[in-house]
Amino acid sequence: MSETAELYQTLIMDRTKNPRHAGKPAKFDLEGHGDNPMCGDRIHVYVADNGTRVNHESRGCAIMIASAELMADAVVGLTPDEVTERRMAFEAMVNSGTPNPALGDLNALSGVSEYRSRIRCATLPWSALAEALEGAK
């Protein structure tokens, strides 16, 4: 049983079942979206209150939703350049499977490295956020 659930550890399941940043805010400054045509997953990311709040509207798997949630936690207060930096570090981490102390809770997703087809589920929210921030430039 344990090996079936490695990736689906408490933090991921908790954030999937009890999301804190889900839903479209009434007012937002920037918006980006991501699609995974392979599985039909879809996410919209909204940046509000001068970049201090990130929300997502997601239709997808547990990995994508947990990733969107942890991302929303992780980017609060960061400048767009810092977000890019964090995104690159995150992508490197989920591809390599090597946790990066600088990434904090995001390391909960390091297990996806073992599932090549699922890495995109974890990175999709970050692509959507990057698209939103593009709009700011």
Add this chain to the structure above:
Amino acid sequence: MSAALKTESFDIAAIRSDFPILSQTVHGKKFVYLDSGASAQKPRAVIDAMVNSMETQYANVHRGLHWMSERTSDAYEAVRDKTAKFINAASREEIVFTRNATESINLIAHTYGRAILQPGDAIVISEMEHHANIVPWQMLRDSHGVELRVAKITDSGEVDFASLEEKFADGKVKLLAITHMSNVLGTYAPVERLAKFAHAHHAKILLDGSQAVVHRQVDVQAIDADFYVFSGHKLYGPTGIGVLYAKRELLDAMPPFLGGGDMIASVSYERSTWAKPPYRFEAGTPAIIETIGLGAAIDYVEAIGFPAIAAHERALTDHALAVLSNIEGLHILGSAQDRGGVISFTMDGVHAHDIATLLDRQGIAVRAGHHCAEPLMGRLGVTSTARATFGLYTTMEEIDALATGLLRVKQVFA
């Protein structure tokens, strides 16, 4: 066929030992392969036939005057005879080798579609088609001005004849292109009835046999199919080889698909003339080794026999439908009367990809996603499903393993 005969001719342990890959482990677990509908595993006989050809009898076909080329051409052409017999085509010339079912349908769209269908004619497909039987017709619609109509399916996942009547009512429909068995719902379409229907409306019928040909004896003459297509790789054969069956008079009237060697009668810079079917449609060096592999796959399946295969798969499907419907929160898509070993399902609160990943960890391979049938997903009101598909080597224990695995998935998401 009596029960005694059935068990005698179907020794599942012996069959499984014919497939080397089935003894592999995945993540340290017994490999439970429930994705044969995407591509089937290969028996030793197919692997050996291909290796043996490369080791002892290989050269290009239809070209060399030397011994090796002649022997290879004979082996290649023998598979055409075998394939014709396999689906009971009236003649070997009605069998065209392609890369896969997708290419077969594209070939029809490009040649029959452009030369015989006229702008303003209509093509009807159903709501349960694979993208392979949707997109080529959309491309033809956009380039050639034909109309594409979609006949509905019922909520149980069966062809809706009332909708078909409606689509055919104005007399413009010249082609009905429809699946013989749905790769999502497992529904068998009533193909004889559909062929009668199409012909009564002066239309031709194309059947996508990609799934059906694996599970049932197909007789294109009994069905009265105008076109029938399938892939070798789902039939326990190799990838890279597909089949297009078409009635002789249709092939005769069709222009070539690709141009090049092998498909010509004569070539000059001013003008080339086309070879007769089937060669007209087989430009360039074909998939020789794969074709030989397909021949071995047909031999393998026929040696077991469709009555035995169908009985085994019927029992598997009944068992699977029973155990899966016992799992609370699990929903099976479709409830057709006539259905086979393709079962798509969803689970409350669990995305199909999570189901597939968690099953994979237990060594169980299922498919998850839209199964190349996005419009059907829309019709069913889902974005993706998990899908278990069975082959002649699937066992009851594997179905039980699936059910146990799904209960674990439920626990993780509880």
